[in-house]
Amino acid sequence: ETGVTQTPRHLVMGMTNKKSLKCEQHLGHNAMYWYKQSAKKPLELMFVYSLEERVENNSVPSRFSPECPNSSHLFLHLHTLQPEDSALYLCASSQETTDTDTQYFGPGTRLTVL
């Protein structure tokens, strides 16, 4: 247990569906992240929220929409996805400091788009 939980752990959806991934951190951190990990590819940083404000959006298609209602929760809203969006979606959190810090990852949501 890393203190970061993700739900659901597995999700199968059609291309016309709308679904949301949820991430919750119990560590008191103030930065949260979404990563995508496709098969046999490195982790790709998608979005970063620092102090509940989005500070990075790495050219992610608009069919992925993040939401950070507070420092403990992060959502990734999905709509009209493509089969190539099938991947492991990982959430992470960290404590923003001027010193070194560590990201704590959740277990991920395995997404399959049919």
Added chain:
Amino acid sequence: LAKTTQPISMDSYEGQEVNITCSHNNIATNDYITWYQQFPSQGPRFIIQGYKTKVTNEVASLFIPADRKSSTLSLPRVSLSDTAVYYCLVGRPMFSGGYNKLIFGAGTRLAVHP
């Protein structure tokens, strides 16, 4: 962010010491070096972090030479459960008000055999 180069894969046997070397020739003065471990279908897990010389914790040691252009993760007496992908990352958090941006490479796939 400094680019890192590490072997794609390594094989070892139970009980052996494993050393994984990472090259980061353009590491910046304030950069630190962090290693993560990832099991299949799970999020990466922090292993160890260092700036220079040697760092040791309960699971690994990190050796960093004086020029800091490379680093070596040392796993003592590996077991089957150490079979995973190991990532070397180089970077630092932004100044106060920033966040810890991590760029993952392909990592080193370590296979431990009986």
